[in-house]
Amino acid sequence: xxxxxxxxxxxxxxxxxxxxxxxxxxxxxxxxxxxxxxxxxxxxxxxxxxxxxxxxxxxxxxxxxxxxxxxxxxxxxxxxxxxxxxxxxxxxxxxxxxxxxxxxxxxxxxxxxxxxxxxxxxxxxxxxxxxxxxxxxxxxxxxxxxxxxxxxxxxxxxxxxxxxxxxxxxxxxxxxxxxxxxxxxxxxxxxxxxxxxxxxxxxxxxxxxxxxx
Amino acid sequence: xxxxxxxxxxxxxxxxxxxxxxxxxxxxxxxxxxxxxxxxxxxxxxxxxxxxxxxxxxxxxxxxxxxxxxxxxxxxxxxxxxxxxxxxxxxxxxxxxxxxxxxxxxxxxxxxxxxxxxxxxxxxxxxxxxxxxxxxxxxxxxxxxxxxxxxxxxxxxxxxxxxxxxxxxxxxxxxxxxxxxxxxxxxxxxxxxxxxxxxxxxxxxxxxxxxxxxxxxxxxxxxxxxxxxxxxxxxxxxxxx
Numbered sequence: 001x002x003x004x005x006x007x008x009x010x011x012x013x014x015x016x017x018x019x020x021x022x023x024x025x026x027x028x029x030x031x032x033x034x035x036x037x038x039x040x041x042x043x044x045x046x047x048x049x050x051x052x053x054x055x056x057x058x059x060x061x062x063x064x065x066x067x068x069x070x071x072x073x074x075x076x077x078x079x080x081x082x083x084x085x086x087x088x089x090x091x092x093x094x095x096x097x098x099x100x101x102x103x104x105x106x107x108x109x110x111x112x113x114x115x116x117x118x119x120x121x122x123x124x125x126x127x128x129x130x131x132x133x134x135x136x137x138x139x140x141x142x143x144x145x146x147x148x149x150x151x152x153x154x155x156x157x158x159x160x161x162x163x164x165x166x167x168x169x170x171x172x173x174x175x176x177x178x179x180x181x182x183x184x185x186x187x188x189x190x191x192x193x194x195x196x197x198x199x200x201x202x203x204x205x206x207x208x209x210x211x212x213x
Numbered sequence: 214x215x216x217x218x219x220x221x222x223x224x225x226x227x228x229x230x231x232x233x234x235x236x237x238x239x240x241x242x243x244x245x246x247x248x249x250x251x252x253x254x255x256x257x258x259x260x261x262x263x264x265x266x267x268x269x270x271x272x273x274x275x276x277x278x279x280x281x282x283x284x285x286x287x288x289x290x291x292x293x294x295x296x297x298x299x300x301x302x303x304x305x306x307x308x309x310x311x312x313x314x315x316x317x318x319x320x321x322x323x324x325x326x327x328x329x330x331x332x333x334x335x336x337x338x339x340x341x342x343x344x345x346x347x348x349x350x351x352x353x354x355x356x357x358x359x360x361x362x363x364x365x366x367x368x369x370x371x372x373x374x375x376x377x378x379x380x381x382x383x384x385x386x387x388x389x390x391x392x393x394x395x396x397x398x399x400x401x402x403x404x405x406x407x408x409x410x411x412x413x414x415x416x417x418x419x420x421x422x423x424x425x426x427x428x429x430x431x432x433x434x435x436x437x438x439x440x441x442x443x444x445x446x447x448x449x450x451x452x453x454x
Contacts, residue, residue: 064322105281
């Protein structure tokens, strides 16, 4: 569907290469010029993603500005992840899945209680992961904003109807993100079991970082 | 009160129920805490081409209007009568109890210095700066600006994800009634929608009326709209026990 616009990155040359277990949080500064790769090892695994200017985290990913700048609600190859200050934080330089969501937000204990049942508020959720990761950087709830959901399929109809449906991400799907500035990336490997965003089976993902070419 | 040349759609408010009544000039911002159980009526007096809005739990400012939860829980990115504005804590900020416009956008964000310079060629007032000013006066700031709601604005999404402006949503006299389900800090910025293509900057006045609306009945449209709504209201009412 979409193809890479740069030569293939060799995993053997990555300066970082780790598997992130299912349901876990992750945060790392990806330096300007580095490339971060997220691999959907099992297929149809939602990866909730936030990114900040590492040198001034009050500058952060803005979903509305990003979709407005490209005139399209889906994240794919070529999408620039814009900040609330109008700067590109990262650029999607490769995407083998086809499209990613930035309208559905992160699952939370609180929204789970509304969506799926009051007793569901005790289940683990992405907002918990985000808060857990952010606290190590002295950040908290005020720093959270609308996020990207890589590998999550949320079609939106002309009249605004939307729903999280079966994913379109095959095992091994890849998205590569080039850091346009020093970028603090925060990830939640989504634990949601109440809708199809993880195919009812949260699975590990792989994260790799390469230095500037 | 309303100016002579404007009209409002029907559904008059009994004047004895009016708590606050004010006109917001084009380009200006406004904020007020709307007490639980009262209703904020926002009237697009002359067809203002969009109005941007943020809101927060007035008793806990870190709980804020969440566009993604609002769309996801209600399976729609555009708000209509009978839907609600959710916070990020599984609670209802406002119920949309009346809506004579039918088109409100949760996706496109708001104007800023750069978008205004590109469209109007000058430093006309923009919503992002308006939000910052309003928030600063409440000891809040940049980190508290979340993706906003745009009232009286229609955006269409194509199957390939293209997002386009649809002309005509903003009609003189349209209004929405937002019934506060908790104490809500509401911030309005009366600047045109960021996707409005008109290059002449001329936002029109907006009227805001806060009024003592009747207590919701057992068959209230918003409170009974869906199983999700019922739970959202249970979470909200729990704050006030």
